[in-house]
Amino acid sequence: MALRHAVLAALLDGEYSGYQLAKAFDAGVANFWHALPQQLYAELTKLEADGLVAGRQVIQETRPNKRLFQVTEEGLAELERFAATTAKPSFIRDDLLVKVQAVDRIEAAPVIGQLAARARTAAAKVGILEQLAARLRGGRDEAEFLAHGTRLGPYLTCLRGLAFERETRDWCERSADILRARYGEGQQP
């Protein structure tokens, strides 16, 4: 039951359609949660039925019609309650780590290739998040923003995403180097 709270948190920034949320919750800017479009459409329907979000139809001429959602007072109260419950620890679940764990007992080349690929996507995400951070700061320097800026929450989760992606990039590059030194090249897919 945490996707619903992630959706509520995302809608604090303004009105969004399911489609727009789907983009945000997919690769790219999903700093604090990930979900597929199907999940989001289903969850928005449920949230609306429960009165936690309110949707309004927007008729478009050149594009398909869409529904924009915003959080209701009841939705905010639900978020409040959720934030007060103790968070369960978050766990690692990553295919690539499983492969690395086994790398000295199997063919290393494909694992090296995947580490290189993951390093590239992490590096790209670092760039995207740096831009997002700058946009959220909006000209202020960081200390100033942290003390007085609005929307501190999204900035903090953005910092977390940045640190995570930098760390991913560095570890993948270093691990790939170490494995190449032992086992040779490994193709770049």
Next chain:
Amino acid sequence: MALRHAVLAALLDGEYSGYQLAKAFDAGVANFWHALPQQLYAELTKLEADGLVAGRQVIQETRPNKRLFQVTEEGLAELERFAATTAKPSFIRDDLLVKVQAVDRIEAAPVIGQLAARARTAAAKVGILEQLAARLRGGRDEAEFLAHGTRLGPYLTCLRGLAFERETRDWCERSADILRARYGEGQQP
């Protein structure tokens, strides 16, 4: 279908019972995957039925009997195949991040408390993983180990876990400080 490969990777280090695996896949040393005991017992049964692991009964007098499992040649071949398929990107899914995303629109105190608690558990895990890394290195210095040591895979995933937990600890502490500066103390649960 990735838990099965995580189990196979874990069993590369030797023979383990479901109970021992459950401890490793739970908090503490779960560097590369997480799973509950129930999942592991079920998965081991399936893996045995598929011939990817072999179990043997160990009769104990003072303790309940147990079954120890090891990877078969077919199991290793399955891991090999898995490692060669392209890994799907890994995604963030963390309750605490959702709460931080919303923190400037709700009561901050409980979020601050949870950040402090998470920082403490991350710090504890850093200690555990530092010990594990030292044990895996077994006296050698790091460069030496990376060039010539055995079981390089577990060492690399351990390094990843270490970097991740350090990063978690630092971000949680910093975020809690920033939020305290704005919103006051926030109890420590």
Next chain:
DNA sequence: AGAGTCATGTAAGCTGTTACATGATTCG
């Protein structure tokens, strides 16, 4: 005496993924 460890499961329910479906518009 009570809490924790060793040891293995079953059953029900919730969450997440994969596959399928539709159709106009805009960009290269």
Next chain:
DNA sequence: CGAATCATGTAACAGCTTACATGACTCT
């Protein structure tokens, strides 16, 4: 002219979590 974008879903299946069940031994 083909691919991508906008826009919203349904259905089936796989995977994970929660609750329950049992029982002896060891440590404080």
